Amino acid sequence: DSAQQPAGTSTALIVRNETPFNAETPAMLLPRAVLTPSSQFFIRSHGEVPNVNVQQYRLKVGGLVKNELLVSLADLYRLPCETVSATVVCAGNRRNEMSRISPIKGVGWDSGAIGNAVWSGVKLYRLLELAGVQQNVRHVLFEGLDHIHEQQASTYQVSIPLSKAADPNGDVLLAYEMNGEPLAPAHGFPLRVIVPGFVGARSVKWIQSITLSDCESDGMFQQHDYKLTPGFIDAETFKRVWREYPAIQEMPVQSAICFPPNGYKHASGTPLTVRGYAHSGGGKRITRVDLSVDGGNSWSHSAILTRGTSSDAPYAHDWSWTLWEVAVPSLSTPCQLACRAWDAAGNSQPATVDSIWNFRGLLNNAQHRVRVLPSA
Ligand code: MTE
Ligand code: MO
Numbered sequence: 001d002s003a004q005q006p007a008g009t010s011t012a013l014i015v016r017n018e019t020p021f022n023a024e025t026p027a028m029l030l031p032r033a034v035l036t037p038s039s040q041f042f043i044r045s046h047g048e049v050p051n052v053n054v055q056q057y058r059l060k061v062g063g064l065v066k067n068e069l070l071v072s073l074a075d076l077y078r079l080p081c082e083t084v085s086a087t088v089v090c091a092g093n094r095r096n097e098m099s100r101i102s103p104i105k106g107v108g109w110d111s112g113a114i115g116n117a118v119w120s121g122v123k124l125y126r127l128l129e130l131a132g133v134q135q136n137v138r139h140v141l142f143e144g145l146d147h148i149h150e151q152q153a154s155t156y157q158v159s160i161p162l163s164k165a166a167d168p169n170g171d172v173l174l175a176y177e178m179n180g181e182p183l184a185p186a187h188g189f190p191l192r193v194i195v196p197g198f199v200g201a202r203s204v205k206w207i208q209s210i211t212l213s214d215c216e217s218d219g220m221f222q223q224h225d226y227k228l229t230p231g232f233i234d235a236e237t238f239k240r241v242w243r244e245y246p247a248i249q250e251m252p253v254q255s256a257i258c259f260p261p262n263g264y265k266h267a268s269g270t271p272l273t274v275r276g277y278a279h280s281g282g283g284k285r286i287t288r289v290d291l292s293v294d295g296g297n298s299w300s301h302s303a304i305l306t307r308g309t310s311s312d313a314p315y316a317h318d319w320s321w322t323l324w325e326v327a328v329p330s331l332s333t334p335c336q337l338a339c340r341a342w343d344a345a346g347n348s349q350p351a352t353v354d355s356i357w358n359f360r361g362l363l364n365n366a367q368h369r370v371r372v373l374p375s376a
Contacts, residue, residue, distance in 0.1 A: 006049065008184045010039040016107045020045045020149055021186065024112035027258040031275040031323045034308045035085075036115035038179050043186045044090050044113060046156055046221070047146040050206050054190050059174070063141070063211035066132025073190055076174065079122045084171045085308055086196035086319035087279050088203055089114040091226050091248055094256065094368070095361035097353050104361035105235075111256040111368065114277065116308050116321050119194045121175035124210075125168050133166065133212060140165040141211040142193050142204035150220070157219030160195055160202050160249065162212070171196045171319060174207065196319035197282045199248045201226050222247050231357045238359065248363065251281030253349060255289055255324070255341035256368040265375040268333045276368070278305075278341035279321040285309075285344040286322040293328060295336035296351060296367055301326045303339075318344075333374040340367045 005011060006021055013023035024042045054073055061069040090113035092106055099108060124140070144156035164170045173194040176183060183189040188205030195202040201221055216222055227245040229238060255278035266272055278286045289303035308320025322341075340349045350356050353366040 006043070006184070006186045008039055009043065009186060010037070012040060013043070014110075014112065016109065020047055021049075022107050024109055025115060027111045027256065028261060030112065030114070030277055031258045031325070034306060034320070034323060035117055035179055038117065038181065038184060038187070041115040041117065041178075041187065042090070042113045044107070044200065045146065045186065045205070046148040046150060049185045050145040052145065052190055052206065057190060059191060059207060060209040061127055061131045062209065063213050064134040064137045065212050066134065067130070069127065069131050071127070073176070076122050076176065076191070079126055081120055082123055082173070083118055083120045084173050084194065084196060084319060085116065085118045086171070086194055087114060087116045087308065087321040088194070088200045089251060089254070089279065090200045091362045092360075093254075094364040097366070098357050098361040098364050101354055101357050104359065106361050111258065114279070114321070117179050119173050119175040120177035120180070121173045121191070121194075123168060124172040124174055124193070125166050125170075127174070127210070128166050128212070131212070133162070136214045137162050137212045139213050139216050141213055141217045142202070142207055143209045143211070144204050145206040145208045154219070155208075156204060156221065157217050158202050158204060158222045159213070159217035160198065164195065164198070164249075169317065171317070197250055199226065199251055199281075202249065216247065225360065226362065227360070228363055229358045229360070234359050251279070252363055252365045253280040253284070253286075253341050253343040253347045254278065254365040255339050255349065257337055257339050257370045260337075260370060260372055262370045263373060264370070265373050266331060266333050267375045269330050271327065271329050272331045272372070273325055273327045274337060274339075275323070275325045276339055277321045277323055280318075280341070280343035280347065283317045283319055284347070285318040286341050287344055288342040289322070289324040290340050290342075291326045291328075292338040293331060293335050295369065296338040296340075299340070301328065331372065333372050335372050337370045337372060338367045
């Protein structure tokens with residue numbers, strides 16, 4: 001097993017796929033620290049980790065630009081270095097709960113395909129200014145060096161809107177450091193994109209080119225995967241109707257109970273501290289997390305929040321998750337705990353997984369439920 005374990009990654013990770021290596025953080029470890037240790041940070045890769053020669057490495061910035069750029073790492077290190085604290089979350093986080101309703105193809109994740117880190121590097125808008133954006137540009141395309149397993153010949157390609165990419169306060173970063181250390185190979189060494197507030201799929205690792213364009217990426221991860229569909233669309237139907245659905249960009253509001261785990265045994269009538277995370281897309285601040293001890297029939301507790309974004313920045317810049325805890329003075333068991341978060345736009349989570357089930361198992365942000373059993 002350890003033969004497959006990439007360098008610098010913790011053996012505590014739950015391996016979901018060996019080749020390519022995909023693994024999640026045991027949810028119980030997540031609320032321990034606002035910054036997820038890099039070694040415990042989940043890994044989602046669609047292909048093998050590419051071997052990069054740092055001397056020869058050049059990032060290409062091209063497409064509809066006034067001056068095409070070929071940027072070495074040394075060039076990047078000479079530009080202003082900025083640090084952004086941001087959560088990365090996979091669109092498939094919590095897919096396993098959807099698979100229990102009806103089987104789904106895709107990596108099986110519990111609630112640990114999420115992590116929060118500080119990322120350092122050069123803001124993308126600076127490179128866009130250096131390259132000169134032509135007037136008809138609407139999208140910024142990213143291409144990784146890796147070759148994806150699902151489509152042997154193709155590299156990993158996605159895009160984000162120019163409005164996000166070119167906004168200095170959008171904080172899109174070309175990051176060479178994670179938590180104050182050089183990126184690990186599995187997390188995108190030597191350079192990756194971080195698109196705060198967007199689905200993890202847009203934060204392209206091992207970035208080799210940035211292309212300015214009047215249209216979106218035509219890559220499969222922009223057009224055919226990572227789209228949210230209604231429950232009545234199946235894989236076959238989707239092959240005809242994929243154009244009708246937009247690519248997922250900003251994440252919805254989300255929260256999960258990380259402790260206790262499902263099926264935890266607890267002496268009835270004694271205190272229990274419940275812990276978890278909450279996060280919303282687009283930088284929207286988490287304003288509240290509610291806890292229910294009766295499966296969501298009533299919401300009896302408000303959580304104490306620990307924000308991952310330390311500044312008092314206005315509502316649109318909370319890129320980091322919020323950790324939360326509720327000390328329940330006396331919990332009668334058996335019971336079902338449920339949590340729901342609210343964000344600054346007043347969004348909250350759907351009550352049931354059934355109501356948002358989709359054939360790809362994406363964006364499961366239903367209220368998270370955990371059963372607690374009496375101890376013997
Ligand atoms: N970038 C490249 N080049 N190749 C990939 O397969 N996976 C994406 C994104 N960037 C991916 C990629 C997905 S789906 C997610 S969720 C995040 O990387 C995961 O980032 P992490 O592995 O650092 O946690
Ligand atoms: Mo992902």
